[in-house]
Every structure is written in structure tokens, then in C-alpha cells.
Amino acid sequence: MADSTSTDVHPGERAAQNPLKLIAIRDTPLSLDEVFRAVGDDAAGGTALFVGTVRNHDGGADVDALGYSAHPSAETELRRVAEKVAADFPVKALAAVHRVGDLEVGDLAVVVAVSCPHRAEAFEACRRLIDDLKHEVPIWKHQRFSDGTEEWVGAC
Template identity: 85%
Template sequence: MAPNSDHPGEQVADEPIKLLAVRDTPLSVDEVFRAVGDDAAGGIALFVGTVRNHDGGADVDALGYSCHPTAEAEMRRIAEEVVAEYPVRALAAVHRVGDLRVGDLAVVVAVACPHRGEAFEACRKLIDDLKHEVPIWKHQRFSDGTDEWVGA
């Protein structure tokens, strides 16, 4: 059965942005996944960014994220752009700030759309644009005692 573009389930939901936050507490994949639950969504794409133990050939011990006070407003602007481009049923994004260790969740985003291809594309745009445009900066501390700011 071919998708019916006139069906309400194929359209952007009335209020698709369900959760946007910058937090200094541990993130929950379950919370983000629950936030984008929608009976009209045939696909949910979820991305989880974690703190890895290396970067640019150097061993990373830990890192800290800090943000500008406008970070959540910028997240909303980007979410609204994703909603304008794709038939989003539900969208959620949370980013951690503060000191994190290797393995900690740094960012969790999810997008629910009527079909899987749209969900993948919308989720990719959401995380890529958040990473490049939201004023959140990463301060990496390496095992050799050096450090580096990323995105500042």
C-alpha cells in the first residue's frame, strides 16, 4: 500500500518538539526514546554520542562540556528547521554539560517520522547541525597531561 500524503499521520505533528535540554546530570536513552513515541511513526532514529577514550591519536582521560546561555534556544532553532524539512512526528535532544568520563553519554537525539528513511535523514541533520551550530564547547584532558578545547 502506497503512503497517502493526505493522511494526518504522514504530516508533521502539531507539536513535534517533545524534549530539548542542556543538562548537568546524566542523560537517559530511555527518556529520549519515550519522548518520541508516536503511533503514526513507522521509524524512530536515535543517536547516542558517548565520550571516547581517544581523539586525534591521543588518549583521552576525561572531558568537560560548557555552553553559552543561548545553547537551548539554538537547539530549538535547529529542531524547528528539521521539523520544517521533514515530516517529523516527534523530536527530542538532550546534551550534557559538566565533567564527563570515558563512556558517559554526551548527547542523545531521536526523531520519529512516518517512514524509516525520513527518520534517519532527520536524525542525521539534527545531530550534525547541533554539533556544528549550538554553542557547546568540549575541553578534553589527555593522559599525557595536555588538554585541548574543541569548538571554542
């Protein structure tokens, strides 16, 4: 396999110069269409999209609602995580948006998408993006359960 700096590699196989198209922490509802449009690229043969939604249970308990809080550095950290993913894969376009504030069961909490020349790269890059976001970006979840109890997830 030729390396990506070789002159015999089609430009469509190389990563884009500025692949980060949409990076945001928002207190308004998220849009799948907006994220999908942001990663459109004619040279991308694969686009992977992950959607995280508020589910109605966790750890054997019924969840009524939850709230997300973010440190003021969260968007900067999200950008750092996205830049690292873009550096490790031939990313044509990347988008990552996380919701903060009060959410109900079924609401979209996070949407990430990556387009790459090939599907395997897109799947791998998207999985790394969501996994690193969950582990490295300072966003915390406050769950409220049907039995009146509550818990913080991700808070140090």
C-alpha cells in the same frame, strides 16, 4: 506523490503540529529511555536515535576525561536547530538532550531522536539534527589527555 496539504494524504503522513517533545541542556546524566519515550508516536513507522558517548581517544591521544561548557543561549539555539529539522521533514516527534559539565569515558554526551512516518525520513532527520547541533549550537568540549595536555574543541 501528493503534497502534505492535500486532503487525500492520511494525517499520519503529515508532520505533527508540535513535534518538539524534549529539548534540554543538562548537567545530569542523560537517559536513553527518556529520549526514546519522548519520541513515541503511533503514526511513526520509523524512529532514529543517535547517542554520542565520550571515547577514550582523539587525534591519536588517549583521553582521560572531558568537560562540556555551553553558552547561555545554547538551549535556545538547540530549539532553533530542532525547529528547522521539524520544518524540513514530516517529524512526528523530536528530542535532543546534551550534557554539560565533567564527563568520564563512556558517559553519554548527547542523545537525539526523531520519529517520522517512514524510516528513511527518520534517518535523514536524525542525521541533520545531530550534524546541525554539532555545528550551530554553542557547546564546547574541553578534553584532558593522559599525557597531561588538554585542548578545547568547538571554541571560536
